[in-house]
Amino acid sequence: MSAAEETAEPDDDTAKPWGEVTPEAARKLLVAAVEAFAERGYHATTTRDIAGRAGMSPAALYIHYKTKEELLHRISRIGHDKALEILQAAAEGPGTAAERLDGAVRSFVRWHAERHTTARVVQYELDALSDEHRAEIIELRRRTDAAVRRILNDGVKAGEFDVPDVPGTTLAVLSLCIDVARWFNAQGRRTPDEVGALYAGLVLRMVTAQQ
Amino acid sequence: MSAAEETAEPDDDTAKPWGEVTPEAARKLLVAAVEAFAERGYHATTTRDIAGRAGMSPAALYIHYKTKEELLHRISRIGHDKALEILQAAAEGPGTAAERLDGAVRSFVRWHAERHTTARVVQYELDALSDEHRAEIIELRRRTDAAVRRILNDGVKAGEFDVPDVPGTTLAVLSLCIDVARWFNAQGRRTPDEVGALYAGLVLRMVTAQQ
DNA sequence: CGGCGCGCTAAGCGCTTGCTCACCTTCGGG
DNA sequence: CCCGAAGGTGAGCAAGCGCTTAGCGCGCCG
Structure with a gap:
């Protein structure tokens, strides 16, 4: 093998x-x-x-x-690994916090749009996993969350961002990206790149100081 | 009856x-x-x-x-009616576009958090409906979308908002609110009111001119 | 006070489900 | 040239599914 x-x-x-x-x-x-x-x-x-x-x-x-559930677990595991890889690459990459956040949202949204069939299974079928498998996946999601939170914290520390509630805003950013898997339609008007660009712009406005 | x-x-x-x-x-x-x-x-x-x-x-x-599916339809129908009622009340209410958008997001998010069991069924079990029932529900969702879009258009016309892509931003705002039903946990740290306030603030930043 | 109808239950029907098992084919190595 | 392992199939099992039906108890009206 x-x-x-x-x-x-x-x-x-x-x-x-x-x-x-x-x-x-x-x-x-x-x-x-x-x-x-x-x-x-x-x-x-x-x-x-x-x-x-x-x-x-x-x-x-x-x-x-072995079972139908093992199939779901394999799918979920590989999908979460990929999602985590995308966000960690963006979080640890070069550039300012704003640039890294832009890249993170852009690529994460693009993944949810391009591979929305996979993403739908990955994001919405957690409950069907066995207890052990679910626990394993939840740990991966915790790390996903941490990657985004790190970018926001960096931006606040550098004075680039004005974010009063970092954990809450992290939740909102991920939430926005993940929900793309629910509504995205390949036959629709928007390409994954367009959605990524739109959402990255909206997220940057959410975290940028208002002046 | x-x-x-x-x-x-x-x-x-x-x-x-x-x-x-x-x-x-x-x-x-x-x-x-x-x-x-x-x-x-x-x-x-x-x-x-x-x-x-x-x-x-x-x-x-x-x-x-008559069937298990009819039960789901009754739940989905009543839930969508309620969701539409909340957003239309906010859209047609008094105040500036910013005030109405704040109220819309605040109450819509609060509903998704407080009644997250209902909201989860309403938002994620559409596929299980029969074709006729699904078509009926999709029409209600179209009107939900229109209510939010109207607020954004009003704000742009009044010079309150800077929104280059109104349909896309409408999608994002609804997306953010709806996803609350997926992650909200009654045992969690945040109350529905707190989430509503947080999200309303984030949405206002998304649509407000950056100066 | 008798009986009728409504709301409900116990039992079970026909079918589909996840999964198994006996068997079959293909193919590289002695 | 035969052999055994690997990978596949057809048939089918036990359990659970959505839903039906025959009949039971009980409140209400004549």
Whole structure:
């Protein structure tokens, strides 16, 4: 398994979204599950539906995953890892706090728009996870929150931002970005880039001193 | 049925949330369904669970509602009516655009926080509705959107606001408010009033000219 | 005070669910 | 050239699902 992973290029997870899921059949099943969960929700999706979308028999699912919940966990875990990676890269990057916040919101929103099927599963199907799996994911979300809070704190310290309630504003910024997954429609008028630019501008106004 | 409704005071739907659902047993079932749908989601909730929470047998549900989906529709319809009422009252009220926007966000957020179980069902279980019922609800949401957009347009016309993209900003404002239903926790540190005040302040910064 | 109708229940029907199991194919190594 | 592991299938099991139906208790009207 790790030998197969090494044959892939190291950075192709942006180009090929589920490149880290290694047996071909397991990836096909996982992609099918993402689509189905995003469309109908976890509980309304049957294992027969997932297998059918992947062009396989229902039993094939259980060769690669122990349960339907394990499939959801794999999706949620990989998605949260990606989300955290995006925000931490923005938080630890160069530039002023304003520039980093702009980049963070822009890329986080773009991810929620471009990959809104995945994001929908990642953000709205937490309750369906088992207790242990949910706890693991919640820890990742805590770190996501911390990355944004760090940018805001930096900006306040540098005098760039005027933010009376940093934790509350962190919540609002993440909230705004995450909700994109709920309403974004690929057939709609706005491209992911446009939404990212719009939202980054709005967030910067929220934190900038009013004069 | 209308005779029974007339015996209630005209304005008690704020004090007694589901006062408009008239046979006592039907209301108990609906309240139980709201709790169950909010906790587990529509598809993961069984009719036995709803009836059990209401202290009745599973069959009792079908005396008052034709199907489980009809229950969801009743909840969604009443909830959307209430949400629209809140925003239209704010939009058509007196005061400057800034004052009306402040009031709109404050009361809309407060509703999503205080009644976050109901709001969660209303905002996140649209997909489970039948096609006709979903179309009816989407029309209500269009009007909700229009109420906020009207405030923003008024503010721009009056020179109070600097909003380059009114439809996009309308989306963002509603998005911010709606997402409260996802994360709000009654055991958390913030009261609905505090969140409403915080969010109203952030939204005003989003639309106010920067100078 | 008899009986009628309404609100409710116990039991269960037909179906779908997540998941299993016996079996089949394919294919690289001795 | 056969063999065993890996990956797949068809059929089906037990459990749980939404919903129905036959019948029960009880308040109300003649």
